[in-house]
Amino acid sequence: MAHAEITLAHGGGGRLTQQLIERVFGPAFRNPALDARHDGAVLNVPAGVRLAFTTDTHVVKPLFFPGGDIGALAVTGTVNDLAMCGARPRWLSAGFVLEEGLPMETLERVVRSMADAARAANVEIVTGDTKVVERGKGDGVYINTAGIGWIEQPGTIGPAAVRPGDAVVLSGDIGRHGMAILAQREGLAFESPIVSDCAPLWPAVEALLAGGIEVHCLRDLTRGGLATALIEIAESARCGIAIDEAKVAVTEPVRGACELLGLDSFYVANEGRCVAFMPAVQADAAQSLLARTAPGGPVVSIGRVSGGPAGQVTLRSVLGVERVLDRLSGEQLPRIC
Amino acid sequence: MAHAEITLAHGGGGRLTQQLIERVFGPAFRNPALDARHDGAVLNVPAGVRLAFTTDTHVVKPLFFPGGDIGALAVTGTVNDLAMCGARPRWLSAGFVLEEGLPMETLERVVRSMADAARAANVEIVTGDTKVVERGKGDGVYINTAGIGWIEQPGTIGPAAVRPGDAVVLSGDIGRHGMAILAQREGLAFESPIVSDCAPLWPAVEALLAGGIEVHCLRDLTRGGLATALIEIAESARCGIAIDEAKVAVTEPVRGACELLGLDSFYVANEGRCVAFMPAVQADAAQSLLARTAPGGPVVSIGRVSGGPAGQVTLRSVLGVERVLDRLSGEQLPRIC
Known part of the structure; x- marks a missing residue:
């Protein structure tokens, strides 16, 4: 069934997410790395070096929960996607969408948690971006992380x-x-x-x-x-x-x-x-x-x-x-x- | 002056954005790549290869405007940040935050525009992620792109x-x-x-x-x-x-x-x-x-x-x-x- 509008289920990781990938993103962006349908892309850079590259935006609600928070999740999720490519996680980017009115203390707590998670996973957050949207156009904080890892073993995991x-x-x-x-x-x-x-x-x-x-x-x-x-x-x-x-x-x-x-x-x-x-x-x-x-x-x-x-x-x-x-x-x- | 809450000006690229970087992100994430204070990070991978890595989330309003749209902007903005590191833009990730109720036609138009911009800039969108948030927790579509480019010349630009x-x-x-x-x-x-x-x-x-x-x-x-x-x-x-x-x-x-x-x-x-x-x-x-x-x-x-x-x-x-x-x-x- 074709949907005329985005529904929450399009982001649920099930059948509708798959449809979105197959009908909208796939045909537009087609390339071999996307076709592999894995957690990240495997890229050949010069000198025989292979990298894994992956991205995830985190919109978890509530921001804090037993065992973690959006910051820990944003780092760990991307680190794990790299690991699933057989890549040693190495560098992350961090892109924040902050809602106007977010308490500074909340942001600081999330950022500290990201730093702790990065240390635990032995990765560095090396580049970032911050955008602020008006009240009612976000939900506290959304965090995108993209990650780069090195693939050291010769085979392809996927x-x-x-x-x-x-x-x-x-x-x-x-x-x-x-x-x-x-x-x-x-x-x-x-x-x-x-x-x-x-x-x-x-x-x-x-x-x-x-x-x-x-x-x-x-x-x-x-x-x-x-x-x-x-x-x-x-x-x-x-x-x-x-x-x-x-x-x-x-x-x-x-x-x-x-x-x-x-x-x-x-x-x-x-x-x-x-x-x-x-x-x-x-x-x-x-x-x-x-x-x-x-x-x-x-x-x-x-x-x-x-x-x-x-x-x-x-x-x-x-x-x-x-x-x-x-x-x-x-x-x-x-x-x- | 310390702010207890995030304001729109924290995302404006001026004094408050700088404060956020210096007081919140910088101390938490400290590493040499961040200290360079440039549009992207320069990374040394094995075999003497140098990469540039950068990220930008796009929240432009309206989504479509004379000369472009959020899709073109999301690709071109990141491509340009890589170019500013002296890096040949090569691969992008794309992370979408879609608001429930976004017309599918709007998403398709934005995605086509991203594909066109990627072709024009000779880059590939190799990995992605989609999240959907409830009505009133986003604004149509926000797009994060992260990018990787190769640095071919020996010097450091910055x-x-x-x-x-x-x-x-x-x-x-x-x-x-x-x-x-x-x-x-x-x-x-x-x-x-x-x-x-x-x-x-x-x-x-x-x-x-x-x-x-x-x-x-x-x-x-x-x-x-x-x-x-x-x-x-x-x-x-x-x-x-x-x-x-x-x-x-x-x-x-x-x-x-x-x-x-x-x-x-x-x-x-x-x-x-x-x-x-x-x-x-x-x-x-x-x-x-x-x-x-x-x-x-x-x-x-x-x-x-x-x-x-x-x-x-x-x-x-x-x-x-x-x-x-x-x-x-x-x-x-x-x-x-």
């Missing part, structure tokens, strides 16, 4: 390298970031507060690469969550993926909150979790490397890549029932990042 | 290279972009409509570099206009600059509109004009190279760098009266880029 038989390893429990935001936004109080999983993923990726794992693809589980990440990779790689539901860790507070609100944790955003694809024979080695270096929760091999049908992600439940995961068609959680 | 005795060459008439926006926004009708000067500056920079000009500094004349660009360079270079007012070209429509609205054309934004600093002995050669390649209007050597006082820009009027140019303290034209 959906095109995924092969039938590859293992799918998941680095931790899912659903925390989205539910932390939602609980904060809706004023929900749970017995144990849900804390965002916002954390840099490069140390985990570096460990895989240094450990000799033949990493085929990496994807962080942001907007649209684990399900959307797997569907996008299955579509780009023209493979099927079969996941064992019981192996996917979801903490009790997240599971409870999802049930209460009628949400599926497989579609809830994370900011410090990824899936890694590698030859099945290396899955155990990859798991133990990730268990020592990934930011949190159990590291588990949750499934396998199959020959097909292309683009189909199948979830086998605890009871042995299989169901096919669909892209989100509407908007599950607006402004979670 | 305020630190400026020397007393350098000539200051201006590439065309000033004030068009800001007045085109303002006329459109306020519904002013002039005899001859004022058209934005929005255009890429790299061909002009490339001609200077290929022509053997020892380019010390380049600066495009965006927010804050010619006056602010010169003041910033004089401060960073710890030099004085003396400008001959009569040599600065302002078209009749721009002059008339500025008089009508009580604005000083020296502070009005441009999007396709720059100043270039080089040894005085090369000024004639630089002028003739720019006259063939810069986007519009007469190319003139408008003044000289002096020993001091550091940071002082002096304007000698047609009548021989000298006055010192000040930074804008308030907001002259909000949301002109």
Whole structure:
């Protein structure tokens, strides 16, 4: 269905975001880097150097939440997109859209948090821009970060390298970031507060690469969550993926909150979790490397890549029932990042 | 004076923008690339390759204006910031913040315009992101672009290279972009409509570099206009600059509109004009190279760098009266880029 107007769902990371990319941005900007459909572009600069380049605007609401804030998110999100290209994150830009009337103290707190996150991820914020819009034309602060990283290993990491038989390893429990935001936004109080999983993923990726794992693809589980990440990779790689539901860790507070609100944790955003694809024979080695270096929760091999049908992600439940995961068609959680 | 809240003037490119950089962003993000206080960061990647990296968010209002639109501006503005680092513009990212309810046709028109501007500037848009915010939390569309360019010449172009005795060459008439926006926004009708000067500056920079000009500094004349660009360079270079007012070209429509609205054309934004600093002995050669390649209007050597006082820009009027140019303290034209 063609939409005459932008809806919140166009920014949700699901079917309408994909349509926007395929019908509006793709045809206008077409080039090989965009076609790769990955978290960032891989660029060949002179002298055989390869860079990754990526961008993300953050419009999260509220600005501050358990486990982070918009500043930490703006740095960590872009750092993680670079890591997912197999690139060592190195430099960030920061572009601010401030709403008239924003308390200076809020900006200072956000900026300090960006500086802390940059230090933690070992990147530098080297260039920036600030715009101010009138009251009612923004929402406190929006932050765009773009990032550059170096790719040191020779291979290409991305959906095109995924092969039938590859293992799918998941680095931790899912659903925390989205539910932390939602609980904060809706004023929900749970017995144990849900804390965002916002954390840099490069140390985990570096460990895989240094450990000799033949990493085929990496994807962080942001907007649209684990399900959307797997569907996008299955579509780009023209493979099927079969996941064992019981192996996917979801903490009790997240599971409870999802049930209460009628949400599926497989579609809830994370900011410090990824899936890694590698030859099945290396899955155990990859798991133990990730268990020592990934930011949190159990590291588990949750499934396998199959020959097909292309683009189909199948979830086998605890009871042995299989169901096919669909892209989100509407908007599950607006402004979670 | 310390401000407890963000005001529109914090985004105007004048004194308050500078305060924000010096008091909030600078101390938090401190690193050598930021300290250079130039349009973009110069980065050393492996194998001796040098890159320029820059970012700009565009919030121009209205979205469409004579001579351009937010899409053309978002591409051209970043391309020009790279060119001002002496870098060949190569790759852009694009981050959209769309307001719920934006007509799809408007987005498509803006995106086509970005694609056209990218083709004209010979750059590729290689990575992107889209966020959607609720009605009343944005204003149609805001666009961030970050850009990467290659630096091919060995020297460093920037305020630190400026020397007393350098000539200051201006590439065309000033004030068009800001007045085109303002006329459109306020519904002013002039005899001859004022058209934005929005255009890429790299061909002009490339001609200077290929022509053997020892380019010390380049600066495009965006927010804050010619006056602010010169003041910033004089401060960073710890030099004085003396400008001959009569040599600065302002078209009749721009002059008339500025008089009508009580604005000083020296502070009005441009999007396709720059100043270039080089040894005085090369000024004639630089002028003739720019006259063939810069986007519009007469190319003139408008003044000289002096020993001091550091940071002082002096304007000698047609009548021989000298006055010192000040930074804008308030907001002259909000949301002109």
